[in-house]
Amino acid sequence: MCSFQTGPFDKYLYSGAFYIQAASCYRPVLEWLSNEEPEQRETLMNLIRDSWYRSTVDAYSSAISGMGLVNLEASSSGPHEMARLNNILTIMVQKAVNGITERVSNYSHETLTLQAFFEIWIETCAKVHDDLINSEEFIDCITETINASLKIYAKGNADHGTMHE
Amino acid sequence: MNEGAGKLDIDEEINAFRERYELLSEKFQNLKSEQSWHTPCEICFSFEGMTVREFLAPSSNNPAPKAILIVYSHVNLPYVIDLTEQHSLVSRLIEAGRKVYLVDWGDMNGEARSRDLSVYLHDYIDKSIDFIIENTGIDQVDLMGICQGGTFSLCYASLHPEKIRSLITMVTPVDFHAGESVIWKWARKVDFSKLEERPVNIPGSMITLFFQSLRPFDEMMRNIRVIQNPESLKNLNLTVLIDRWVFECPDQPGLAFAQFMRQFYQKNKLVRGEFELGGHLIDLRNIACPVLNLYATADHLVPPESASALKNHIPHERYSEITCDGGHIGLMVGTKARRAILPKMAEWLVNNHKFLKDGTKCHVQEE
Structure with a gap:
């Protein structure tokens, strides 16, 4: 599952899958809210982290692959930037997890509906993602990646007229 | 907590969601979603791959010829301006007594990569x-630019x-550094x-x-609402048309794209009066016609601060x-566009x- 959708129809499929995934975290959330066992909180955070990591980190990884940067030689900046990007995204995932659990803890297991949980999930992710794409560290990383991509294509594919996808 | 009951509720809710999704998928597959113009039109002029499309209006609607040329952004395809009768900018302009023309930039082939911005403006x-x-015998044309096409039109x-004769700009970036758009930050x-x-390219x-x-997450929320809301089945045809349009960005001509990003986004030359094209300096103070500027207050691509900067360059009596x-x-x-914005725009052209009531400023609120 990837949070960047690739076509007009599969975007509903991906979004639906994301909803189902959030729903699968809902039951552990209710359990945590009903007895607040520290171990359950940890389980919950792992679930959210795993889901978020897959949806977002995979999206950026596939975007970078789409730009052809996976084929860069080791000496170029591509792999370095990918590692850096991965690191930034991991920090962001933690922020999302903390944000979701913090907001969820304002509810009780009786008041938190699945829809409310999903909206908290999405709103928190949207806020964290917005902070991410506006952060200088992320922009620097993306800029380096785009510059590397432009360099490769201008050098190697000018005869084709269009960048190869 | 009654875990058994809770589990049942959740499972029921998920199953109901799955059923709604399957229903939606089935409907999607039966819908026609090819690109098409709602209003009959024909290509009336072409030049080096670029074409001009004329929308055909009933002759009774056009007693005295007035014509408007729409310049759409290069970033998306222009058919979004004429999706259905109700969602058609073209129809509203025809109702306002205009013969409507549209510049279609054409397919991006290998040659397009070396086209510079002056080709777009001067040619x-x-x-x-x-x-x-x-072909119409008129002296002046109304010009309407949308998004990047608005920048070209300015x-x-x-x-x-x-x-x-008059200029309408819609969601048009003017001051490319105002409002700190993500596009500027990234560029x-x-x-x-x-x-x-x-x-x-x-x-x-x-x-x-x-x-x-x-x-991505706002988009995901929208998609989930489409699945969850039974009302969305009624407007599915429009939803599919818009969805398809969103995913159909054309290839960008390499040189013109690079020039646009450097001159406008990086150096902000338009509002600085420093943008030069083919030996001509672009000075917004030279614009001599009435100008109507349409923009959205929560636009994340063209921040309102960027679009509204136009008022600093046009005398207030013409803005x-x-x-x-x-x-x-x-x-x-x-919906707001259909109910309020486009009719207001037509009113401005006709009146x-x-x-009629609001003088020169009008704000359309969230419903």
């Missing part, structure tokens, strides 16, 4: 305007004020010189991916604006460049 738009003037109206440090030196799929990456709550695409095809 494509200028030749289109001259064609309309010659440049053109500054270069050829004698040919333009600041990109080295476009490589692309200028050896231009290659940028695949449209990369542009789509870029837009998708800006607000009008329509603002609305909402975002970039909603201003063109949303001698003023609104």
Whole structure:
């Protein structure tokens, strides 16, 4: 599952899958809210982290692959930037997890509906993602990646007229 | 907590969601979603791959010929302005007594990569305007620019004020640094010189991916609401048309794209009065016609601060604006557009460049 959708129809499929995934975290959330066992909180955070990591980190990884940067030689900046990007995204995932659990803890297991949980999930992710794409560290990383991509294509594919996808 | 009951509720809710999704998928598969123009139209002029499309109006609607040329952004395809009868900018302009023309930039082939911005201004738009003037017998044309096409239109109206009767800009970036758009932030440090030196066209799929990456979770929420809301089945045809349009970004001509990003986004030359094209300096103060500026207050692609900066460059007696709550695409095809924005725009055109009640400013609020 990837949070960047690739076509007009599969975007509903991906979004639906994301909803189902959030729903699968809902039951552990209710359990945590009903007895607040520290171990359950940890389980919950792992679930959210795993889901978020897959949806977002995979999206950026596939975007970078789409730009052809996976084929860069080791000496170029591509792999370095990918590692850096991965690191930034991991920090962001933690922020999302903390944000979701913090907001969820304002509810009780009786008041938190699945829809409310999903909206908290999405709103928190949207806020964290917005902070991410506006952060200088992320922009620097993306800029380096785009510059590397432009360099490769201008050098190697000018005869084709269009960048190869 | 009654775990058994809770589990049942959740399972039921998920199953209900799955059923709604399957119903939606089934409906999707039966819908026609090819690109098409709602209003009958024909190509009336072409030049080096660029074409001008004329929308055919019932003759009784056009007693005295007035014509408007729409210059759409290069970043998306223009058919979004004419999706259905209700969601058609073209229809509203025809109702306002205009013969409606549209510049279609054409397919991006290998040759397009080396086309610079002056080709778009000096050749494509200028030749289109001259064609309309010659074929309709009018002296001046109304010009309407949408998004990037608005920036092109501002440049053109500054270069050829004698040919333009009025100018409408819609979601148009003017001050590219105002409002700190994500596009500006990301473009600041990109080295476009490589692309200028050896231009290659940028695949449209990369542009789509870029837009998708800006607000993926908001988009996901919208998609879930479409699945969950039984009412959405009624408007599915429109939803499919818009969805398809969003994913159909055309390839970008390498050189013109690089020039646009460097000159406008990086150096902000338009509002600084420093943008030069083919030996001509673009000075927005040269624009001599009435101007109507339409923009959205929650536009994340063209921040309102960027679009509204136009008022600092046009004398207030010739400047009008329509603002609305909402975002970039909603201003063109949303419910508010259909009910309030486009009729207001038509009113401005018909009513001698003023609104009937609100003078020169109008704000359309969230419903």
